[in-house]
Amino acid sequence: MCKSLFDHIEKFTTLNPTEIDKLESVLNLSRIKKKEHVLKEGQICNTIYFVVKGCMRQYIINSRGTEQTLQFAIENWWITDYLSYHNHVPSSFYLQAVENTEVIAIEKNALEALLIEIPSLERYFRIVSEKTFGAMQMRIKYLFTMSAEERYHHFNDHFPEFVQRVPQYMIASYLDFSAEFMSKIRAGKI
């Protein structure tokens, strides 16, 4: 069901029935199995994804062969590699389902054409992008100013349900410390 997307759009702008129809025609509802990838390093990203249900993540594999999660997307978040998407260059990232996930996928060509046709939709994506950017600025602030332990507690306090939901090693790398260290923080051994 695409209702959650339309509800989300309603928060920022309005679409008339014709516009809704047009938008609906470019949406591809898709189920991604846990651990399945929708993008791998080296591929060009031509799609943006809206999470209807479940959880996606963006990660890289570092020089020691360990996965590091850079971003999560849960219900009502968009996720893609915007650099690859806009510049048509190979991606540096993996996009993977953390759980069995339902997404709405939109292809770049179809979307870009539609955005020119529907200013309200352009507006929606502008606002969402700017807000996400604001969240990213705060994320960098936290990474820069808090110790590993502080980052863990802060995240745990703000997203307790999320911490239950995904494997610890993904949270650890998202907060930029090792899975072992997170385990020690949790055990109160720090």
Added chain:
Amino acid sequence: MCKSLFDHIEKFTTLNPTEIDKLESVLNLSRIKKKEHVLKEGQICNTIYFVVKGCMRQYIINSRGTEQTLQFAIENWWITDYLSYHNHVPSSFYLQAVENTEVIAIEKNALEALLIEIPSLERYFRIVSEKTFGAMQMRIKYLFTMSAEERYHHFNDHFPEFVQRVPQYMIASYLDFSAEFMSKIRAGKI
């Protein structure tokens, strides 16, 4: 002169003469002296800034009283605190001129009204925001995967002129290490 902004807009979309006039009417050209602030922590950010000439930075003061630069904006970049701007909450950041800087400032109210009027402009800001977001994703990747020394060399290789232009302690904090450590890297003592 606002030519640089119009040139930048031309890269992504086109405005007709009427639209250019309307846009021009909301632009405030302003000179910011080196070290002068356009936003301080606790204030609500109602303005976005386009750097015509010079350099601005976003920074915070950490718990030990040290400034940490989170973002730079040089010629043709936009800078603001998007969280404060969109949610109308007190900012966590300082926005300051690194050099004597010419900016084009636009007030939120005027801009948001204009964006509804001029879809092409909405389009411009959407694309710029998404591209900046893509750059931020890469920045986080570098922060996560490279050692302090690697980050320094990488930055130095990609932006040698910029490293000359701003104080080292700002670069150091932008790359998330101490000024002292940067000094040691430069001296080859690492």
Added chain:
DNA sequence: CGATTCTTTGAAAACAGTCAATCTGTGTGG
């Protein structure tokens, strides 16, 4: 169950920070 996948533990080591002192350069006022 049996096989992964994920988490925990402890010891040793590395990386980078802190602090305090010194050095360098640059712009300003006398």
Added chain:
DNA sequence: CCACACAGATTGACTGTTTTCAAAGAATCG
């Protein structure tokens, strides 16, 4: 034009946080 003040850069000794590695212990899933 000099002297001084101040901002920025460097240095070394010490400290501490976090990583790495390896091994063992839970938990989950077909």
